[in-house]
């Protein structure tokens with residue numbers, strides 16, 4: 001799919017809109033046909049990204065985390081982003097960042113699935 005084309009899950013229209021930053025989600029554009037929010041629509045899927053098992057440093061892992069979050073928002077309709085964080089310093093740094101992002105409303109929710117994985121809700125569940 002082209003980066004500037006966003007399919008509306010409700011009516012199927014292909015909208016030509018540039019993807020925005022997830023931090024600006026309150027400004028997301030609406031479908032020109034049915035007025036649904038184009039980026040807030042969830043298809044119920046989960047995107048899984050490992051940010052901790054290629055000998056990443058903490059700063060490198062945080063860059064991968066930020067990239068995964070933006071890509072999931074801009075180019076998928078996923079409800080959840082699952083981050084494989086390992087059990088060490090990367091996990092602690094990512095959890096701190098997630099709590100900050102949740103306080104700002106950039107993400108909706110996050111839970112630790114187990115010691116090595118965090119499930120981040122970026123979109124509301126299917127209605």
Ligand SMILES: [Zn+2]
Pocket residue numbers: 008009010011012013031032033034035036
């Ligand atoms: Zn629509």
